[in-house]
Amino acid sequence: MKILFRLNTMCILVLVLTACSNSTTSTNIATLPASTTISQPPTRSMTTAPLMDPTSPPPTAALQTSLTVLKGHSAPVTNVVWSPNGQFLATSAGSFHPSAIDATIRLWRADGTLIKILSGHSAPVVGLAWSADSQILASGSDDAIRLWRADGTLIATLHSAGDIQKLAWSPDSQTLASAITSSLGPVVQLWQRDGTPLAQLSTQNSGGKFFNLAWSPDGQFLLGGTIDYKVWRANGTEVFHLKKCSTCTPAWGMTWSPDSKLWAIGDEGGNVDVYDIEGDATAHLQNTKGNADALAWSPNGQILAGGDGVNLWKMDGSLQVTHASFGRVNSLAWSPDGQLLASGSSGNGLRLWNADGQLLAAFPGEVSKVAWSPDGQQLAVASDNTIQLWQVRLTLPRP
Numbered sequence: 168m169k170i171l172f173r174l175n176t177m178c179i180l181v182l183v184l185t186a187c188s189n190s191t192t193s194t195n196i197a198t199l200p201a202s203t204t205i206s207q208p209p210t211r212s213m214t215t216a217p218l219m220d221p222t223s224p225p226p227t228a229a230l231q232t233s234l235t236v237l238k239g240h241s242a243p244v245t246n247v248v249w250s251p252n253g254q255f256l257a258t259s260a261g262s263f264h265p266s267a268i269d270a271t272i273r274l275w276r277a278d279g280t281l282i283k284i285l286s287g288h289s290a291p292v293v294g295l296a297w298s299a300d301s302q303i304l305a306s307g308s309d310d311a312i313r314l315w316r317a318d319g320t321l322i323a324t325l326h327s328a329g330d331i332q333k334l335a336w337s338p339d340s341q342t343l344a345s346a347i348t349s350s351l352g353p354v355v356q357l358w359q360r361d362g363t364p365l366a367q368l369s370t371q372n373s374g375g376k377f378f379n380l381a382w383s384p385d386g387q388f389l390l391g392g393t394i395d396y397k398v399w400r401a402n403g404t405e406v407f408h409l410k411k412c413s414t415c416t417p418a419w420g421m422t423w424s425p426d427s428k429l430w431a432i433g434d435e436g437g438n439v440d441v442y443d444i445e446g447d448a449t450a451h452l453q454n455t456k457g458n459a460d461a462l463a464w465s466p467n468g469q470i471l472a473g474g475d476g477v478n479l480w481k482m483d484g485s486l487q488v489t490h491a492s493f494g495r496v497n498s499l500a501w502s503p504d505g506q507l508l509a510s511g512s513s514g515n516g517l518r519l520w521n522a523d524g525q526l527l528a529a530f531p532g533e534v535s536k537v538a539w540s541p542d543g544q545q546l547a548v549a550s551d552n553t554i555q556l557w558q559v560r561l562t563l564p565r566p
Contacts, residue, residue: 307331433459488524
């Protein structure tokens with residue numbers, strides 16, 4: 168069932184620029200004012216707005232937000248990664264424009280205080296990943312992979328076989344996987360925690376623009392690919408190869424189910440396919456439009472979010488709700504408790520949804536990545552050259 172929206176015009180002050188846009192809202196949406204602070208260390212203020220629906224009883228839930236803006240990058244921010252212990256936020260910018268090259272990494276405390284600027288890469292940092300124990304930050308660029316301690320001290324420099332596209336630590340923090348594109352084609356390299364090479368794996372038919380890579384939550388499997396996709400065991404043994412043609416549509420979206428039994432990919436044609444570990448297809452979810460660039464499984468494993476716009480699919484393959492008119496989504500992230508879904512779009516900014524697909528709040532801007540803190544209290548948003556650090560709290564009705 169499609170949800171119909173009416174357009175309201177709103178203006179929100181973000182930094183020192185006034186951004187005005189036509190926000191899609193319905194009668195039961197609270198479009199929240201952004202309370203913006205820019206300072207070091209940051210200060211915060213809180214705004215509260217109830218969820219309003221004139222056809223319903225008085226509101227019984229409220230969404231509270233406050234915003235801190237972190238500045239310093241000289242190019243659009245493309246990576247915002249929380250340390251698993253929630254104490255640190257690492258950010259990097261991936262622009263290759265000659266006038267806006269930023270090869271640095273910025274390390275922040277959870278309150279937005281800048282700890283250190285990490286320098287050493289000669290090209291923009293594309294891959295950024297924390298080890299599960301929060302002790303090592305891995306960064307990847309065209310020049311090398313670098314391993315850093317949590318205080319910003321450089322541990323080691325690893326020379327890869329090509330251009331880094333993605334980095335992923337195993338859940339036990341003992342193995343780093345790097346996805347690269349090279350003259351040999353798409354390659355995955357495995358490294359020990361200290362940087363010693365372990366193995367080199369390969370897939371086929373890379374689109375050249377990206378390479379998805381992710382460990383299963385239980386750490387037993389590694390999934391990677393662009394057009395073709397492969398599943399390997401943790402020791403590098405191949406389990407399954409999803410073979411496609413060299414001119415087939417690449418799959419940008421990719422995610423594991425929380426129980427590590429299923430994985431899903433979404434392609435530029437709007438197709439979202441779900442597979443089990445052995446590679447058997449369990450569901451084919453047709454998007455209403457195209458470009459299923461982002462996918463995210465709810466923490467309870469019952470809902471898969473993704474598609475062009477925001478779609479929520481149940482595990483039987485049925486479509487729970489669709490917001491097809493919302494526009495192309497770059498990034499999706501569920502809060503750890505599964506109560507909120509954040510979506511980021513270059514055309515429609517940041518939006519917050521509840522688990523039923525109801526739009527709760529909308530904020531304009533250019534958004535490339537969204538990432539919840541491990542405690543679910545903060546949402547980091549990559550917006551142009553800045554990082555928006557939202558403090559979010561949803562007050563639910565009493566039972």
